[in-house]
Amino acid sequence: MNPIREGLKLRLEHTFRALKYKNYRYYFIGQGGSLVGTWMQRLAMWWLVYRLTGSEVMLGIVGFTSQIMTFLLSPLAGAYADRHDPYKIFLLTQVIATLQALTLFSLVLFKVIAVWQIVVLSLILGFVNSFEMPARNSMVFYLVNDREDLPNAIALNSTLVNAARIIGPAIAGFLIALIGEGYCFLVNAISYLIVIFALLAMTLDIRREFKKTKKIIHDIRDGLRYTFTHRTIRSVILNLAAVSLVGMSYMVIMPVYVHKVINSPSPKTLGFLMTATGVGAMMAGFFLANKKRTEGFGRIVGIAPLFTGLSLIALSASRNVFVSLPLMFILGAANMLIIAGSNTILQYSVADEKRGRVMSIYTMAFIGMAPFGSLLYGYAAKMLSIKYAMACFGFICMLISFLYMNGNRHIGEASHEKE
Numbered sequence: 001m002n003p004i005r006e007g008l009k010l011r012l013e014h015t016f017r018a019l020k021y022k023n024y025r026y027y028f029i030g031q032g033g034s035l036v037g038t039w040m041q042r043l044a045m046w047w048l049v050y051r052l053t054g055s056e057v058m059l060g061i062v063g064f065t066s067q068i069m070t071f072l073l074s075p076l077a078g079a080y081a082d083r084h085d086p087y088k089i090f091l092l093t094q095v096i097a098t099l100q101a102l103t104l105f106s107l108v109l110f111k112v113i114a115v116w117q118i119v120v121l122s123l124i125l126g127f128v129n130s131f132e133m134p135a136r137n138s139m140v141f142y143l144v145n146d147r148e149d150l151p152n153a154i155a156l157n158s159t160l161v162n163a164a165r166i167i168g169p170a171i172a173g174f175l176i177a178l179i180g181e182g183y184c185f186l187v188n189a190i191s192y193l194i195v196i197f198a199l200l201a202m203t204l205d206i207r208r209e210f211k212k213t214k215k216i217i218h219d220i221r222d223g224l225r226y227t228f229t230h231r232t233i234r235s236v237i238l239n240l241a242a243v244s245l246v247g248m249s250y251m252v253i254m255p256v257y258v259h260k261v262i263n264s265p266s267p268k269t270l271g272f273l274m275t276a277t278g279v280g281a282m283m284a285g286f287f288l289a290n291k292k293r294t295e296g297f298g299r300i301v302g303i304a305p306l307f308t309g310l311s312l313i314a315l316s317a318s319r320n321v322f323v324s325l326p327l328m329f330i331l332g333a334a335n336m337l338i339i340a341g342s343n344t345i346l347q348y349s350v351a352d353e354k355r356g357r358v359m360s361i362y363t364m365a366f367i368g369m370a371p372f373g374s375l376l377y378g379y380a381a382k383m384l385s386i387k388y389a390m391a392c393f394g395f396i397c398m399l400i401s402f403l404y405m406n407g408n409r410h411i412g413e414a415s416h417e418k419e
Contacts, residue, residue: 060378078360173271
């Protein structure tokens with residue numbers, strides 16, 4: 001056999017080794033379809049809000065309302081996931097999210113859509129996501145039989161998210177230009193059906209006792225205490241929360257960036273820029289998926305905010321889409337390294353009976369800080385201009401990287417110790 005072909009085959013088998021598990025394959029396929037629709041809806045919603053209002057502040061407010069429930073409810077959702085089967089929670093949330101997307105589509109189709117309706121539906125989806133994400137992150141742990149393949153499963157999942165970020169915005173940009181925002185919501189509703197069918201095809205046996213002896217408020221308090229007294233978990237969570245606040249919320253004002261900085265009125269330009277972010281994130285995901293060990297993950301999540309900050313500063317100075325595209329690529333890669341690297345460290349460090357609660361705080365740090373970031377970006381863009389706002393937040397990201405690396409030299413690899 002050709003040695004080059006054999007080597008390539010072995011490399012591909014290593015990169016996608018988590019797919020050898022049937023349940024993970026179903027999950028991977030289902031999530032792939034659903035996430036494309038999610039990114040289509042996200043971009044279409046931002047474009048719709050800006051078309052209806054022309055307001056940077058309103059974009060920030062809609063971004064806030066779509067994710068504030070995740071911040072408020074994640075501790076409760078995590079405790080709930082530790083008390084109940086995360087598979088069943090995940091399945092139910094997909095059904096509700098399907099109905100939310102169909103409602104958005106109907107309102108746009110009959111031309112009765114208003115911003116207040118988008119805000120209300122965003123709050124509903126945020127409520128659903130606050131329970132969906134801790135359940136999903138807990139469930140992934142049980143989709144692979146060999147724990148050594150867990151980092152690969154997490155990295156592939158993150159790569160899938162960002163592959164969808166490539167495909168979804170690109171399709172949405174062209175679809176909006178051709179027939180409007182509404183059909184992006186319809187595609188998203190259909191995509192949720194894919195993940196529902198995939199979940200129903202699984203034969204998942206979560207061998208864990210779901211304890212309900214204490215009041216749920218005690219479980220929440222116990223999860224918070226465990227998270228913030230465990231040195232590694234605390235450091236990773238705080239770093240992720242800080243970067244999510246100032247380094248990942250830029251996406252909500254990208255329609256303004258396209259209009260006022262790049263000076264392009266076309267949704268296709270926004271789609272291209274978001275696609276570049278997704279390509280960078282996907283490449284970073286493959287990099288993590290190919291790592292045989294978890295060594296160095298702590299350094300990765302510390303250095304990545306530095307590149308996030310540098311990219312934001314450079315984007316603030318760019319006036320050309322061809323200059324902005326590679327910068328968005330770097331920004332997407334850096335954010336991916338923080339998100340997936342943090343997830344891997346936490347999955348290896350947490351005790352099984354507290355997994356749902358810790359992953360809910362991870363969700364709060366990753367997604368829950370985004371609404372505040374959306375407001376920050378929206379008001380900063382209004383008061384300072386979008387260029388100065390991006391540059392300012394870029395410098396803060398660089399400071400976060402310095403503080404994390406200076407204070408967390410002990411995190412050389414994902415800890416296997418469950419304190």
